[in-house]
Amino acid sequence: MHGLGELGTPPSTLPTVGTNLTDLTLKKKKVTLRELGGCMGPIWPSYFKDCSSVIFMVDSANIAQISSSCVQLLSVLSAEPLRSIPTLIIFNKSDMPCTMSLTEVKSLFRLDDIVVSATQPVTTLELSARSGQGLQEVLSWLESIIVK
């Protein structure tokens, strides 16, 4: 068994496990999307200062996750580095038959209150990543916030 003392000070690294980088070209500009998994919530803040926009994806078919998803959304919106960063909230899996309608999900989120009290410009969209319905709106939003 080794004591902590023998291991010395841990190196200063950021966990990169589970983040995906994707480059897109929109309006002739390179846009890099960084995907962070929901379970990586505790390390999301390490990436906030590098963001020029935020897309928050909600699994609207998972009603058991609504409250935790809502808490995570509020912590993102209230984070100091993101105070004036354009934010898109996507309700994904709109194609799935659910016990709860999207209206009910949004009402449980208190989405209207969240959008009104946010300091940043917030847009909300519905998407099915499976069928592609709503994808064009996501691209249009990205194009609209690209700095000219």
Ligand SMILES: Nc1nc2c(ncn2[C@@H]2O[C@H](COP(=O)(O)OP(=O)(O)OP(=O)(O)O)[C@@H](O)[C@H]2O)c(=O)[nH]1
């Ligand atoms: N029906 C349907 N399935 C989807 C949709 N988007 C993703 N899925 C499926 O849902 C499953 C889990 O994907 P996600 O919900 O994105 O889960 P995840 O990526 O592990 O979640 P995170 O860890 O938060 O990133 C996969 O099998 C996807 O194919 C959608 O819009 N409709």
Ligand SMILES: [Mg+2]
């Ligand atoms: Mg994922």
